[in-house]
Amino acid sequence: GESVGLHLPTLSVQEGDNSIINCAYSNSASDYFIWYKQESGKGPQFIIDIRSNMDKRQGQRVTVLLNKTVKHLSLQIAATQPGDSAVYFCAENSPDKLIFGTGTRLQVFP
């Protein structure tokens, strides 16, 4: 249904710290998950993906963790940089289309 509220959840972190962005998904049958980054005025940009047969996947400075028991995803960004400031969406493939989470705004301050 329609999400309530006009404000995105916001995570504020200091440059150089690690960031953790969380996401709850809805369909226990979803078999594929993606994290997207969306900067202001741009379309979503792929960051990292994970399949349901995995618990963890690492990329460059990013790690995605999947907990199927509680239907939870997290995105960890190491050594957060100003260029990481954006809105981050998780998405689940459920089952033939992507369903996006509500998003989290990451703000990086010096």
Add this chain to the structure above:
Amino acid sequence: DTEVTQTPKHLVMGMTNKKSLKCEQHMGHRAMYWYKQKAKKPPELMFVYSYEKLSINESVPSRFSPECPNSSLLNLHLHALQPEDSALYLCASSQIPPLAGEYEQYFGPGTRLTVT
């Protein structure tokens, strides 16, 4: 080339106008998508084309009419829109799941539409 292009970047139209949004990709993807995104909200799926045929219509009003002329192009024809249709319209493409084993959707930059 991993780019999805969209034109125009910005569009202002009146409620009686007819306009079209265009999307193009040259990655050989056979699935293409239209999404609508309101401010501070996630993208919402509107249409999916698979092998140039409409496979999913998420109960979108008929004032939005998609068209897929070939495997690289996707259009969205707009007619008699309402002010509440103002939004960012995103196009995306991907391999066809599950045969390709890849589901990642590549997004274009979007068209910012304002209906007056």
